[in-house]
Amino acid sequence: xxxxxxxxxxxxxxxxxxxxxxxxxxxxxxxxxxxxxxxxxxxxxxxxxxxxxxxxxxxxxxxxxxxxxxxxxxxxxxxxxxxxxxxxxxxxxxxxxxxxxxxxxxxxxxxxxxxxxxxxxxxxxxxxxxxxxxxxxxxxxxxxxxxxxxxxxxxxxxxxxxxxxxxxxxxxxxxxxxxxxxxxxxxxxxxxxxxxxxxxxxxxxxxxxxxxxxxxxxxxxxxxxxxxxxxxxxxxxxxxxxxxxxxxxxxxxxxxxxxxxxxxxxxxxxxxxxxxxxxxxxxxxxxxxxxxxxxxxxxxxxxxxxxxxxxxxxxxxxxxxxxxxxxxxxxxxxxxxxxxxxxxxxxxxxxxxxxxxxxxxxxxxxxxxxxxxxxxxxxxxxxxxxxxxxxxxxxxxxxxxxxxxxxxxxxxxxxxxxxxxxxxx
Amino acid sequence: xxxxxxxxxxxxxxxxxxxxxxxxxxxxxxxxxxxxxxxxxxxxxxxxxxxxxxxxxxxxxxxxxxxxxxxxxxxxxxxxxxxxxxxxxxxxxxxxxxxxxxxxxxxxxxxxxxxxxxxxxxxxxxxxxxxxxxxxxxxxxxxxxxxxxxxxxx
Numbered sequence: 001x002x003x004x005x006x007x008x009x010x011x012x013x014x015x016x017x018x019x020x021x022x023x024x025x026x027x028x029x030x031x032x033x034x035x036x037x038x039x040x041x042x043x044x045x046x047x048x049x050x051x052x053x054x055x056x057x058x059x060x061x062x063x064x065x066x067x068x069x070x071x072x073x074x075x076x077x078x079x080x081x082x083x084x085x086x087x088x089x090x091x092x093x094x095x096x097x098x099x100x101x102x103x104x105x106x107x108x109x110x111x112x113x114x115x116x117x118x119x120x121x122x123x124x125x126x127x128x129x130x131x132x133x134x135x136x137x138x139x140x141x142x143x144x145x146x147x148x149x150x151x152x153x154x155x156x157x158x159x160x161x162x163x164x165x166x167x168x169x170x171x172x173x174x175x176x177x178x179x180x181x182x183x184x185x186x187x188x189x190x191x192x193x194x195x196x197x198x199x200x201x202x203x204x205x206x207x208x209x210x211x212x213x214x215x216x217x218x219x220x221x222x223x224x225x226x227x228x229x230x231x232x233x234x235x236x237x238x239x240x241x242x243x244x245x246x247x248x249x250x251x252x253x254x255x256x257x258x259x260x261x262x263x264x265x266x267x268x269x270x271x272x273x274x275x276x277x278x279x280x281x282x283x284x285x286x287x288x289x290x291x292x293x294x295x296x297x298x299x300x301x302x303x304x305x306x307x308x309x310x311x312x313x314x315x316x317x318x319x320x321x322x323x324x325x326x327x328x329x330x331x332x333x334x335x336x337x338x339x340x341x342x343x344x345x346x347x348x349x350x351x352x353x354x355x356x357x358x359x360x361x362x363x364x365x366x367x368x369x370x371x372x373x374x375x376x377x378x379x380x381x382x383x384x385x386x387x388x389x390x391x392x393x394x395x396x397x398x399x400x401x402x403x404x405x406x407x408x409x410x411x412x413x414x415x416x417x418x419x420x421x422x423x424x425x
Numbered sequence: 426x427x428x429x430x431x432x433x434x435x436x437x438x439x440x441x442x443x444x445x446x447x448x449x450x451x452x453x454x455x456x457x458x459x460x461x462x463x464x465x466x467x468x469x470x471x472x473x474x475x476x477x478x479x480x481x482x483x484x485x486x487x488x489x490x491x492x493x494x495x496x497x498x499x500x501x502x503x504x505x506x507x508x509x510x511x512x513x514x515x516x517x518x519x520x521x522x523x524x525x526x527x528x529x530x531x532x533x534x535x536x537x538x539x540x541x542x543x544x545x546x547x548x549x550x551x552x553x554x555x556x557x558x559x560x561x562x563x564x565x566x567x568x569x570x571x572x573x574x575x576x577x578x579x
Contacts, residue, residue, distance in 0.1 A: 086508055086546040086550070087546070088548060089549055089551050091548075092548050127560040128562070163450065165450055165491040167489050168545065181446065182448065182485070184484055184488035243551065244551050245508075245513070245550075250509075250550070251552075317550065319550070330511075333506070337507055337545050341545060
């Protein structure tokens, strides 16, 4: 497949506006504004089948169409650059190496939803990416791509980088809004949806960096072109896959939506890290999604294929584990993460994530009891669906799937009072 | 607080938002850049400037992991130990750092040069294991690379 999202990243001085424009950048933007109306942009994106790349896979154009067409209050676009899902590192690449692609897509989207301000919420740890984005934004202002009367139209929109300060939960769209309002990142109940009542009660749309980076191509080449990439109209477009763990060449790889998982691991990723350690399991969509056993890995990486396989594409953070991996240890690490990152607002999540971590700690330290395995599942089942946001589900799914698919290993850990995998490796 | 230049920067930050309170995170960043950490006096000042209570500011400072409530070492190391980094050896790195620096996680060396923290996923899983040293990421680390880097720091 022709490189789309990553076509610029290997060019010298790729973050500069000169290099971006020399490669055809901002042509879509100038094509759309002002000759295409905002609704026409939305219509194209709807037709393209573009689904959110941040984790939930919600249809992007549909999300925009929820925004009111009449303006009674300011409208906001919030770019979700709070990339924090374990195993995910694609948005950082786009921001560091092709910031104008992010800006062009974001501003086209801002135009479509009639935004007055576009805030790019970047996770606090990404100090350097934020600097690159700020330099690129200054260039965009100088060219008249942001600010007042953009491209000679009567549309004005400010573009602002806002840095987070270390909290996974702020990648959840309503928590991101709360955080942007200067508060602790507490998610909010939906409804009201952000398009009705978002940032300071105003109509707001929140989109992921990679999602927005697709938009300029859809406008430039058309929705029909976008639909030719990937298996069907619900799983379309180019996709960035984040490959990590026990492979020879971890990294970000671009491919069509629906790339076979085994092709990613063995061809793009160079195969397993060590020849003598075969594949044991893969988490295909960031640590929140259910794990796949090796024999379940003949699957394509798209929303519907992975859902059929009982997992999810999520943020396309593909974490590969070989035979030396202790699944109790791996799950303990995942549970530790969610316990650390729970915002503390909902009791099932605040308490449950801590209980799961402590039970896993006990099993790992050789003090586990047989009933602990069912207890883990029980706690997870009682978190799932009982919290304001999806962090509770995200904490429950790995626990449920690890225990179900690797139960023997948890049992062996309890019976032996120690790890039977690491001691044999 | 911190002079006219600082106040001017704060005014500029506040102007980017529809309400002053939205400027709290960036203003706290600015305070931390000047002082190195954020104490009660800074919290009271930020609250007054942005029209929120000191309790609200304290709630925010304690919610986010990157605001420091006490000084850290000149070089603050945050080692990622989440799954992808763990699979690529972050536990060995942690043990090595603790031994080399003679401190545990959460501590600062007596000379104030290094402090060590465990961090949750820093979004650098393709170049694991890694740590963040002050503002910079150091990726694809090995024990040798860590030694070389830390020994070279003034």
